[in-house]
Amino acid sequence: MSAPLPLVRFDDVRCEFEHRSGATVHALNGVSFDVPAGQFVCILGRSGHGKTTLLRVLAGLQATSGGSVRVREREVAGPGSDRPMVFQQDTVFPWMHVRANVEFALRVKGLAKSERHAISDRWLEAVGLTQFAESWPRELSGGMRKRVALAAVFASDADVLLMDEPFGSLDYFTRRGLHDVLLELWTAAGKTIFFVTHDIEESLILADRILVMSDGLLVEDIPVELPRPRSEEIRASDRGVEITRTILERLGVEQAMDVSERMIVRE
Amino acid sequence: MSAISRSEWLNRRGNRSRLRPSGRRLGPFALQALGFVLAIGVWQFVAASKGITVPTPSAVLTDLRNNFLSSTYLRAHNLGGGQGYWYDLWYTAKNVLMGVAIGTGIGVGLGLISVPFRLVSQVLNPIAATFGAAPIFVAAPFFLVWFGVVPTAQVTMVSFYTALLLYIFSRRAADNVAREYVESAATLGARRFHVFRSVYLPGTVPELVGGFRIALAGAWGLEAIAELLGAQSGIGFLINYFSEVFGIVEMVSLTLLLGIVAIVCDGLAVLCARALLRWTATGKVA
Amino acid sequence: MNRIVAFARANAVALATWAVIIGGWEVAAHLVPPSQIQGSPIVPSLEFIWTDTLKSLSGSWTIHMWAPNPAEGGRETYLGAVLAIGYHSYHTLLRVLLGLLIGGAVGVLTGFLVSYSRVVRWIAWGPLNFLRMVPLLAAIPLFAFWLGANTRGTTTFIALGVWVLLSIATMNAIRNVPNYFAESARTLGASRLQTYLRVVIPRALPELRTALLLSAGLSWSMGVGSEYIGLRTGLGSIMASAEATANTGRMILMAVLIVGYALLTFALLNSLFSRMVHWLPRQERQTRTAAPAAAGVGAVGAGVAATGE
Numbered sequence: 109m110s111a112p113l114p115l116v117r118f119d120d121v122r123c124e125f126e127h128r129s130g131a132t133v134h135a136l137n138g139v140s141f142d143v144p145a146g147q148f149v150c151i152l153g154r155s156g157h158g159k160t161t162l163l164r165v166l167a168g169l170q171a172t173s174g175g176s177v178r179v180r181e182r183e184v185a186g187p188g189s190d191r192p193m194v195f196q197q198d199t200v201f202p203w204m205h206v207r208a209n210v211e212f213a214l215r216v217k218g219l220a221k222s223e224r225h226a227i228s229d230r231w232l233e234a235v236g237l238t239q240f241a242e243s244w245p246r247e248l249s250g251g252m253r254k255r256v257a258l259a260a261v262f263a264s265d266a267d268v269l270l271m272d273e274p275f276g277s278l279d280y281f282t283r284r285g286l287h288d289v290l291l292e293l294w295t296a297a298g299k300t301i302f303f304v305t306h307d308i309e310e311s312l313i314l315a316d317r318i319l320v321m322s323d324g325l326l327v328e329d330i331p332v333e334l335p336r337p338r339s340e341e342i343r344a345s346d347r348g349v350e351i352t353r354t355i356l357e358r359l360g361v362e363q364a365m366d367v368s369e370r371m372i373v374r375e
Numbered sequence: 376m377s378a379i380s381r382s383e384w385l386n387r388r389g390n391r392s393r394l395r396p397s398g399r400r401l402g403p404f405a406l407q408a409l410g411f412v413l414a415i416g417v418w419q420f421v422a423a424s425k426g427i428t429v430p431t432p433s434a435v436l437t438d439l440r441n442n443f444l445s446s447t448y449l450r451a452h453n454l455g456g457g458q459g460y461w462y463d464l465w466y467t468a469k470n471v472l473m474g475v476a477i478g479t480g481i482g483v484g485l486g487l488i489s490v491p492f493r494l495v496s497q498v499l500n501p502i503a504a505t506f507g508a509a510p511i512f513v514a515a516p517f518f519l520v521w522f523g524v525v526p527t528a529q530v531t532m533v534s535f536y537t538a539l540l541l542y543i544f545s546r547r548a549a550d551n552v553a554r555e556y557v558e559s560a561a562t563l564g565a566r567r568f569h570v571f572r573s574v575y576l577p578g579t580v581p582e583l584v585g586g587f588r589i590a591l592a593g594a595w596g597l598e599a600i601a602e603l604l605g606a607q608s609g610i611g612f613l614i615n616y617f618s619e620v621f622g623i624v625e626m627v628s629l630t631l632l633l634g635i636v637a638i639v640c641d642g643l644a645v646l647c648a649r650a651l652l653r654w655t656a657t658g659k660v661a
Numbered sequence: 662m663n664r665i666v667a668f669a670r671a672n673a674v675a676l677a678t679w680a681v682i683i684g685g686w687e688v689a690a691h692l693v694p695p696s697q698i699q700g701s702p703i704v705p706s707l708e709f710i711w712t713d714t715l716k717s718l719s720g721s722w723t724i725h726m727w728a729p730n731p732a733e734g735g736r737e738t739y740l741g742a743v744l745a746i747g748y749h750s751y752h753t754l755l756r757v758l759l760g761l762l763i764g765g766a767v768g769v770l771t772g773f774l775v776s777y778s779r780v781v782r783w784i785a786w787g788p789l790n791f792l793r794m795v796p797l798l799a800a801i802p803l804f805a806f807w808l809g810a811n812t813r814g815t816t817t818f819i820a821l822g823v824w825v826l827l828s829i830a831t832m833n834a835i836r837n838v839p840n841y842f843a844e845s846a847r848t849l850g851a852s853r854l855q856t857y858l859r860v861v862i863p864r865a866l867p868e869l870r871t872a873l874l875l876s877a878g879l880s881w882s883m884g885v886g887s888e889y890i891g892l893r894t895g896l897g898s899i900m901a902s903a904e905a906t907a908n909t910g911r912m913i914l915m916a917v918l919i920v921g922y923a924l925l926t927f928a929l930l931n932s933l934f935s936r937m938v939h940w941l942p943r944q945e946r947q948t949r950t951a952a953p954a955a956a957g958v959g960a961v962g963a964g965v966a967a968t969g970e
Contacts, residue, residue, distance in 0.1 A: 167848055189850025199845035203863040203940045213849040246942040264849060406783030414788035428807060497674035502682075510881040510923055512798070513916045516889075516904040520912070592794065599799030600886055611799055618802030626803045634795030641794065 114142035122174035135161040137324035150311035151304045153321035159304045167193050192261045193270040200245045200253045207241040213264035231259040251282035271303045313338045430624040438628045467609040471594045474530045478537025486545025511536045524605040537590040544586030548579035584648040595637045753895040757884040760819025768824040772831020797822045810891040819883045823876045830872030834865040867938045881923045
């Protein structure tokens with residue numbers, strides 16, 4: 109059986125910034141990978157090493173200085189409703205009701221009110237916010253607002269969904285709850301998701317595949333074939349620990365630990 | 376390999392999102408300059424079509440050139456100091472700067488003193504709230520009647536206005552100093568006065584500079600009005616005089632002169648502020 | 662009764678301060694000798710203000726209806742005074758509020774239009790900034806000549822000042838909208854125009870509160886100032902003639918009225934604005950601005966305060 113055509117293809121993508129002082133920052137140094145439809149991909153790495161740039165390039169918010177980014181064989185040329193993004197900041201529009209937020213992409217497309225209502229009803233129920241449909245965002249907690257953002261993005265019915273450390277500003281317990289919500293949505297809708305994070309545990313819970321970025325390069329492409337749901341036991345299994353160690357080593361953390369271990373032994 | 380370090384880039388990360396329409400490669404400075412050129416063009420057009428009532432840019436320039444350093448007209452009519460425009464400009468500027476300096480000292484002093492000494496703020500806040508919400512200009516006639524038309528009265532008025540504004544700003548700035556800094560200093564063992572000196576004093580500077588600029592800008596208008604009402608020198612006085620003899624060109628050039636001086640002083644204030652604010656993350660004022 | 666006691670206890674120091682000030686004023690009124698001019702005291706006591714000064718205002722009621730006209734030998738009456746106050750208040754309020762409204766609407770609109778294109782925004786930035794630094798109060802005689810020393814001219818003058826201030830403030834407010842809002846809308850499929858209208862502008866509106874209050878202060882200063890210097894109706898003009906005769910009692914009355922109206926204007930604007938941005942979370946909504954009128958004397962106030970340049 110031949111492999112299905114990749115939905116997203118990065119081909120030797122480079123990205124450079126010209127800083128005001130004249131220095132050149134190399135954010136992406138030639139990144140290549142293919143992603144098939146329906147995969148949940150986590151992009152992981154230290155802060156400032158290219159994860160967000162990669163996502164923004166895919167979103168069309170950042171221009172490349174080399175290589176090509178294709179979605180469905182078409183070059184990415186700017187932001188579009190086929191690649192909506194959930195930001196780390198709170199981008200739920202406070203001047204619109206919750207429902208209007210969820211319907212934003214649909215409204216922009218010009219769908220009729222009844223159609224929009226049906227779709228937003230469905231996704232509001234999926235994230236558990238049906239009774240808050242007519243509320244103002246300021247009446248909701250941060251975690252609830254994130255659920256609104258997720259509903260808005262899934263309601264747009266795009267095939268590729270982008271998420272830039274969306275739960276980064278929330279507390280651990282809220283985050284774990286949102287992981288469940290997100291996985292449920294993903295299973296129901298079957299979308300392709302690109303999820304940027306620096307949290308290894310988060311990526312083990314969510315991802316089918318982890319792309320490890322370091323210094324603007326893709327240094328590891330790890331398939332995560334662990335069974336779902338990813339309980340604590342499964343994440344602590346041999347394969348889970350192996351993945352964790354690989355990532356830590358690749359990002360330079362393991363080495364520091366070895367040094368301190370050596371020092372203790374010497375005492 | 377990056378040409379600058381990661382951490383440096385993170386600190387100075389600007390926003391190079393593709394959404395920023397870069398337009399043509401004209402920088403902001405070029406565009407602003409273009410704006411001025413266009414504005415002067417519009418002025419010329421309006422002046423040409425309106426005839427006598429609106430003087431052309433060149434007429435204004437000529438008037439300034441003829442009368443700035445020394446003015447036969449002023450000398451002949453024994454106006455102001457009998458010198459050029461600069462003399463009355465200096466009179467006005469002197470009053471403004473003195474008044475603002477005194478007012479800043481008093482306002483900031485009271486505002487910061489009220490942090491450790493709560494009684495001060497309890498007494499002053501209600502007064503500041505009422506007077507702060509009132510058009511200060513209303514006080515001008517009273518100063519005139521009580522003190523007469525002397526520079527002291529004008530300086531006093533400007534000081535009062537500045538002190539009021541800066542008191543309010545320094546109170547607000549003190550309230551806005553992030554709790555974390557204060558509490559951190561406290562848990563490191565600093566007592567009240569140390570916290571005051573090491574946290575509140577530097578922490579309120581950004582907002583204070585903003586308040587200072589606001590007060591300075593308003594002070595020019597206040598001083599000019601005070602002079603309009605009855606001084607014998609100063610830009611306001613000259614404007615008033617020329618308004619009675621239909622000297623439109625002179626009125627326009629004097630007003631512009633005042634605007635230029637205000638801008639220059641504001642620019643100087645910003646420069647000095649930059650030195651004080653080198654430590655802030657953005658280096659921005661207020 | 663309990664609420665009054667509680668209020669008094671909470672604001673004990675403030676009330677005491679005011680009591681001291683008013684008490685001191687009364688003492689000074691009785692101690693300071695009356696001025697030589699007009700026999701009017703330099704520091705008028707409260708009773709004096711309430712009786713003589715108030716009644717004498719009826720001389721300003723120039724429309725000969727409903728009350729005897731002192732200029733033609735009629736008595737000075739309270740009714741005449743009230744009518745006079747109403748008449749002149751009407752003129753002042755008309756100029757100030759109309760100027761504020763027109764200048765404000767046009768200013769905000771200008772800011773929105775100009776900010777759509779980055780190029781246009783930078784072009785307009787320089788001249789507008791220069792204009793706002795020119796102390797408009799100093800240009801009252803000039804504009805009186807250009808626009809006319811009457812209600813229409815004064816209203817236009819005020820509208821001009823407010824326009825400069827608010828267009829700059831709006832431009833700054835739009836500039837301060839965090840990028841991620843617009844980006845979020847774009848990734849959800851909105852066009853540039855849709856993003857601007859549905860996302861950027863609503864997000865920028867709350868920042869205009871400070872500028873709005875400063876404009877109110879500015880329009881009061883410009884209005885009263887214009888009346889003071891060159892008009893024949895309005896509270897400012899009464900104050901001017903009172904100052905010329907050192908009639909401090911009348912000056913205080915006018916001052917109190919002006920301050921009162923100004924405070925009302927601010928309160929009204931503030932609550933209207935809060936209603937408009939009711940969707941904001943509670944903390945952000947209650948921004949009490951510092952010294953709106955005092956800072957409004959200089960148009961740059963709003964610019965600096967609204968943006969922190």
